[in-house]
Amino acid sequence: MHTEKKDLTNRQKEILALLRKGLTNHDICRILCISPNTVKVHLTNIYKVLEVTNRTEAAFTNELDLIDFTPPEENLVDISIHSNNDLTIFPKANATYISIIEALHRYHLFRIHENEARSQASGYKIDFSAASNNSEALFITLKEAHSPEILWTRALNIHNDNLQFIANQTAAQLFHQMSFTTAVKNHTPQSSLPYWWYISCYTKVKAESCCKEVFNICEAKLKPIAMGKQYNNYAAYQLAFIYYLSILDANEKAPYYTEKLGEITRRSMRDYPYSIYSLLMMALYNIVIGNKREASSYLLDALNKNPYDTTARTLLPQIYLLTGQDDKAIAAINENKKLLPDYDRNQHLYSRAFICFLQDDFKECKDIASQILLFRPESLYARILITACWKKAGNMEECRKHIHKLFEYNPKFNQVEIEKLLSDISPNRKNIFADLMALHQHVWVASPPFFVDFRLN
Structure with a gap:
């Protein structure tokens, strides 16, 4: 046995562990973020310490038994971008192309390589090409790296001057397609693709239709990444979001999830205080503990970093409505209709239903809640909303049916911490819920961020 093994530095141990996994020098450079020359110098010193002459001998030496190193997951997803023709001769297409890349950077999740690094990067590849007839057109194709399969393609007809809007919408669509196809x-x-990205995408897509079994899978897979040594801020945000949704549904473990949401949020703000995903976690945490005005400031900060973030855009008008800022809420809703693509408006169904309820659009609220209950009949939040809508419509028979179902799926539900959840809500909004109270038999129902007392004849 070689006594020199004690002289190996931590960096040399890392490189030796990667050698044993069969990685090339280029792979080692990418994972450890060091230059090729640095790798060569370390390898030379490793050979000397282990008294071997090449990488094969080093990889099979017994000294590796003492090495316990797992390389950190990449915290960014690589995107290789290639233009199939000279875009500069198409001014509008070229400007849109540049703006799309800028918009993708706003997600703070991607490492973007243009043209020259195309063959090296893993992750995704996006091909651009342009053409001109009566107007300029930009053709976009998304693939997973090293795969011929086309994940998404689109032709953009660029015939107006609103290039930034087109670019932002396209970047949002690319982000959506990357998330969905990965999930x-x-x-x-x-x-x-790195594992943290895969499980984050899976959770993002499954979140609102997440049954208990899927929730348990997502939580188990995300916890080591969101709360362990191999930390990833985006994975932490996805875990925080499913905790938030479980708290909204007044899950019997809501106090535990609130505690965990706070724990994840505090770590994120300590380590990544300027990250958009840390800001979103702060917003979610403030909502569940009753600090709704503070939540709106974090949502606005997040939108300054990425104007197309779906979570921030959907939650903000809800907070405005709850806190009596109706003018701001209407402006935010109108802006969302303009900016959010159709597929994004189909996400965050809970928030959309609640916004409709607060705007007295009970038919739309009932329709959305009905859709949620089709795939999540146990959803307390949706059940409360649809019951409230039927009561507003004067249909007490439907009210009773849904209250019966509510307690069938949630037999242990109670009125815990209602006052905290109602804190920071404007008086006129509290009156909306008070108006739901009748005179006789009462059934208490609570769900963040409001409660309803149904008293039925």
């Missing part, structure tokens, strides 16, 4: 794939050690 439906099985991750393997050979996958070109």
Whole structure:
């Protein structure tokens, strides 16, 4: 046994562990973020310490038994971007192309390589090409790196001057397609995408239709990344979001989830105070503990970083309505209709239903809540909303049916911490819920961020 093994530095141990995994010098450079020359110098010193002459001998030496190193997950997803023709001769297409790249950077999740690094980067690849007839057109194709399969493609007809809007919408669509197509794939050690990205996408897509079994899978997979040594801020945000949704549903473990949401949020703000995902976590945490005005300031900060963030855009008008800032709420809702693509408006169904309820659009609220209950009949939040809508419509028979279902799925539900959840809500909004109270038999129902007391004849 070689006594020199004690002289190996931590960095040399890392490189040696990666050698044993069969990684090339280029892979080692990418994972450890060091230059090729630095790798060569370390390898030379490793050979000397281990008394070997090449990488194969070093990889099979017994000294590796003492090495316990797992390389950190990449905290960014690589995107290789390639233009198939000279875009500069198409001014509008080229400006849109540049703006799309800028918009993708706002997600703070991607490491973007243009043209020259195309063959090296894993992750995704996006091909751009342009053409001109009566107007300029930009053609976009999204693929997973090292795969011929087309994940998404689109032709943009650029015939107006609103190039920034087109670029932002396209970047949002690319982000959506990358998230969705990744979520439906099985991750393997050979996958070109990092594991944290895969499980984050899976959770993002499953979040609102998340049954208990899927929730448990997401929580178990995300916890080591969101709360352990191999920390990833985006994965932490996805875990925080499913905790938030579980708290909204007044899950019997809501106090535990609130505690965990606070724990994740505090770590994120300590380590990544300027991250958009830390700001979103602060907003979610403030909502569940009753600090709704503070939550709106964090949502605005998040939108300054990425104007197309769906979570911030959907939650903000809800907070405005609850805190009596109706003018701001209407402005935010109108802006969302303009900015959010149709597929994004189909997300965050809970928030959309609640916004409709606060705007007295009970038919739309009932329709959205009905859709939620089709795939999540146990959803307390949706059940409360649809019951409230039927009561507003004067249909007490439907009210009774849904109250019966509510307690069938939530037999242990009670009125815990209602006052805290109602804190910071404007008096006129509290009156909306008070108006739901009748005179006789009462059934208490609570759900963040409001409660309803149904007293039925």
